[in-house]
Amino acid sequence: MSNKNIGIKDVAVAAGVSVTTVSHVLNEVSYARVRPETRDKVRAVAEQLGYGPNRLAQALRTQRTGMLGLVSEEIATTPHAGRIILGADEAAKARGYNLMIINTSGSASLESRQADVQALLDRRVDGILYATMYHRDVELPANLGSVPSVLVDSVATGGNITAVIPDEEGGARAAVGALLEAGHTRVGFINNTHDVPATRQRLQAFRATLTEAGLHGDAAPVESEVSEVQGGYEAARRILAREDRPTGLFCYNDRMAMGAYRAAAELGLAIPADLSVVGFDDQELIAANLHPGLTTVALPHYEMGAWATEHLIDAVEGKTDLSLMSLHPTILGCPLVRRDSIAAPRQ
Amino acid sequence: MSNKNIGIKDVAVAAGVSVTTVSHVLNEVSYARVRPETRDKVRAVAEQLGYGPNRLAQALRTQRTGMLGLVSEEIATTPHAGRIILGADEAAKARGYNLMIINTSGSASLESRQADVQALLDRRVDGILYATMYHRDVELPANLGSVPSVLVDSVATGGNITAVIPDEEGGARAAVGALLEAGHTRVGFINNTHDVPATRQRLQAFRATLTEAGLHGDAAPVESEVSEVQGGYEAARRILAREDRPTGLFCYNDRMAMGAYRAAAELGLAIPADLSVVGFDDQELIAANLHPGLTTVALPHYEMGAWATEHLIDAVEGKTDLSLMSLHPTILGCPLVRRDSIAAPRQ
DNA sequence: GTTCTTGTTGCTCATCTGTCTCCCACGTCC
DNA sequence: GGACGTGGGAGACAGATGAGCAACAAGAAC
Numbered sequence: 001m002s003n004k005n006i007g008i009k010d011v012a013v014a015a016g017v018s019v020t021t022v023s024h025v026l027n028e029v030s031y032a033r034v035r036p037e038t039r040d041k042v043r044a045v046a047e048q049l050g051y052g053p054n055r056l057a058q059a060l061r062t063q064r065t066g067m068l069g070l071v072s073e074e075i076a077t078t079p080h081a082g083r084i085i086l087g088a089d090e091a092a093k094a095r096g097y098n099l100m101i102i103n104t105s106g107s108a109s110l111e112s113r114q115a116d117v118q119a120l121l122d123r124r125v126d127g128i129l130y131a132t133m134y135h136r137d138v139e140l141p142a143n144l145g146s147v148p149s150v151l152v153d154s155v156a157t158g159g160n161i162t163a164v165i166p167d168e169e170g171g172a173r174a175a176v177g178a179l180l181e182a183g184h185t186r187v188g189f190i191n192n193t194h195d196v197p198a199t200r201q202r203l204q205a206f207r208a209t210l211t212e213a214g215l216h217g218d219a220a221p222v223e224s225e226v227s228e229v230q231g232g233y234e235a236a237r238r239i240l241a242r243e244d245r246p247t248g249l250f251c252y253n254d255r256m257a258m259g260a261y262r263a264a265a266e267l268g269l270a271i272p273a274d275l276s277v278v279g280f281d282d283q284e285l286i287a288a289n290l291h292p293g294l295t296t297v298a299l300p301h302y303e304m305g306a307w308a309t310e311h312l313i314d315a316v317e318g319k320t321d322l323s324l325m326s327l328h329p330t331i332l333g334c335p336l337v338r339r340d341s342i343a344a345p346r347q
Numbered sequence: 348m349s350n351k352n353i354g355i356k357d358v359a360v361a362a363g364v365s366v367t368t369v370s371h372v373l374n375e376v377s378y379a380r381v382r383p384e385t386r387d388k389v390r391a392v393a394e395q396l397g398y399g400p401n402r403l404a405q406a407l408r409t410q411r412t413g414m415l416g417l418v419s420e421e422i423a424t425t426p427h428a429g430r431i432i433l434g435a436d437e438a439a440k441a442r443g444y445n446l447m448i449i450n451t452s453g454s455a456s457l458e459s460r461q462a463d464v465q466a467l468l469d470r471r472v473d474g475i476l477y478a479t480m481y482h483r484d485v486e487l488p489a490n491l492g493s494v495p496s497v498l499v500d501s502v503a504t505g506g507n508i509t510a511v512i513p514d515e516e517g518g519a520r521a522a523v524g525a526l527l528e529a530g531h532t533r534v535g536f537i538n539n540t541h542d543v544p545a546t547r548q549r550l551q552a553f554r555a556t557l558t559e560a561g562l563h564g565d566a567a568p569v570e571s572e573v574s575e576v577q578g579g580y581e582a583a584r585r586i587l588a589r590e591d592r593p594t595g596l597f598c599y600n601d602r603m604a605m606g607a608y609r610a611a612a613e614l615g616l617a618i619p620a621d622l623s624v625v626g627f628d629d630q631e632l633i634a635a636n637l638h639p640g641l642t643t644v645a646l647p648h649y650e651m652g653a654w655a656t657e658h659l660i661d662a663v664e665g666k667t668d669l670s671l672m673s674l675h676p677t678i679l680g681c682p683l684v685r686r687d688s689i690a691a692p693r694q
Numbered sequence: 695g696t697t698c699t700t701g702t703t704g705c706t707c708a709t710c711t712g713t714c715t716c717c718c719a720c721g722t723c724c
Numbered sequence: 725g726g727a728c729g730t731g732g733g734a735g736a737c738a739g740a741t742g743a744g745c746a747a748c749a750a751g752a753a754c
Contacts, residue, residue, distance in 0.1 A: 021705060033705080052468070057739045060710095077631075079423070085423070100446070103436045286633075302423070364732090367715085
């Protein structure tokens with residue numbers, strides 16, 4: 001391991017040419033005229049010396065770092081962040097970029113979040129991904145505007161910044177549709193009390209889907225609670241205590257569905273024989289491990305991370321104009337993941 | 348937002364001094380003698396122009412980037428990665444460093460992982476954190492040695508690289524101890540079949556703790572399965588079918604404990620009245636949401652990330668010699684998290 | 695057949711990116 | 725004429741890039 005940092009200069013000396021020529025060859029500069037033999041020589045020497053370019057120096061000169069900043073909320077508490085990071089990392093790696101990650105809190109002050117963005121800016125990242133952990137409106141730090149940026153899983157309050165979000169409505173329709181398809185006619189919805197886009201859109205899609213199937217969507221039972229296991233349990237107890245007890249239950253998320261499982265067990269209702277359940281989120285840890293496995297709707301976190309990165313890089317490289325896409329957020333599908341919590345209702 | 352990149356030079360011109368002086372003032376160079384009024388002037392102008400240092404140029408000149416590389420396995424699939432990243436990010440931020448993250452797969456080839464490390468090296472990170480997602484032995488890429496580095500949650504097969512790992516034994520002792528404390532005398536262990544350090548150490552600690560309490564640790568019931576919910580279920584069915592059915596169950600991890608919950612439910616055993624359960628990992632999603640809440644042992648992922656970062660930075664800054672610590676891995680405690688799955692056994 | 699023009703090939707020089715740092719210069723006061 | 729107080733100049737870091745120069749060949753003019 002005694003290799004000092006070998007630079008372009010060392011390669012030049014060893015190959016008996018100037019640094020300019022080495023640079024030309026290694027970067028395959030189009031207008032540079034270098035004899036083929038010289039090219040080969042330079043490449044061979046560089047290889048043999050184990051030369052790797054100093055990305056810092058390159059970046060300083062070219063004003064391109066090949067780094068993307070990713071400001072992510074609550075990296076630790078939800079598995080969603082991991083999927084976004086993974087999608088972004090793989091997309092970035094495929095195009096020769098790397099990710100610089102900074103964690104922030106959804107409840108952090110605007111100044112603190114601005115400082116996070118500034119740290120990224122000081123490092124001259126080529127673009128910034130700003131990811132939130134659930135679909136909502138966010139107020140963005142002003143300095144975000146100084147480089148190309150894309151919002152992941154949320155929409156800016158001010159609008160006009162390119163964003164990717166999940167197709168809440170399509171996902172909810174798929175979930176309710178699966179229940180309908182199985183033959184259920186009494187379908188209930190356990191919703192979140194927190195007023196975020198998902199709450200509104202899933203409710204609306206729930207009602208619309210039922211109505212379109214000729215089932216009085218407006219009158220269908222809905223119970224709301226905090227979107228955690230306990231809330232799901234409570235809402236499920238209420239909804240299952242009704243006279244016209246639903247045989248199919250659409251839950252705002254997998255955690256609430258987990259609560260519904262417990263409520264059903266306490267009431268002696270078997271899933272899916274007596275009660276069919278669909279969740280939302282596809283949190284593996286829960287959905288795949290409940291018994292029976294929970295049929296649910298997957299959020300496209302990986303895809304959003306990858307999409308955002310692809311388009312951010314396109315913008316950085318001038319292949320796309322982000323402002324053209326900033327008018328409306330891009331919507332990515334939420335596919336249904338079938339497991340074993342849905343069956344036909346008892347006669 | 349029409350601000351071009353203002354540099355030290357612009358500040359110098361605006362303040363009517365040389366760039367040298369600006370640099371001296373802004374970096375508070377000890378040997379520089381600058382009149383207080385000049386200092387104030389420079390600072391005021393810099394502030395007013397919104398000057399921020401170009402970290403790239405600084406890095407090029409000082410040979411210090413203030414960036415730490417973090418190679419992390421399976422960022423997406425386990426919540427553990429998030430906690431390590433968070434611990435590292437906060438520790439890094441506190442000392443003015445930033446994290447450059449690259450995801451890798453535990454099953455990736457050595458070459459591919461070496462390429463990941465190389466990407467970090469090309470960017471001249473000051474040091475590297477290499478994090479695995481569960482405690483095990485890893486074969487490290489050779490180029491890792493060229494900058495200070497610390498292993499998180501694993502030990503190198505070759506040895507002699509500084510590492511932090513969880514205190515498996517202490518955690519297992521705490522878990523079994525909690526059962527003993529509650530009065531249990533018939534305690535079983537549901538173990539993992541995969542041969543990793545945790546499997547061996549937890550088993551050994553399980554037996555030792557019982558024996559030290561005068562309870563024939565060597566004869567205590569142990570059943571092994573794949574460390575997932577299904578495996579936990581199966582192992583629990585077997586262990587609970589024994590004549591000397593245990594009243595206390597220590598589970599290899601929370602997922603297996605979740606399977607044990609189901610097995611208990613099927614056998615009509617109430618938790619904790621008929622069966623007390625302790626898990627390991629403290630995966631919030633499971634442990635806090637099972638009913639009753641699962642008492643478990645927390646893995647110090649956040650702490651390991653922070654510890655590793657602290658010491659890595661110390662090494663980078665020459666405050667510590669990592670090689671002095673590389674002989675034996677540092678062990679961080681696994682605290683017991685009490686919830687509601689343990690009670691005194693029935694008379 | 696010589697000289698000049700024009701073009702092409704192959705490679706190098708000088709300069710630039712933004713910042714740090716060693717070393718020197720100037721003025722003033724005892 | 726040192727000592728002190730203030731400040732500036734000139735590389736260096738590692739590589740990118742456009743202008744420019746030498747060498748040689750082909751063609752044209754004489």
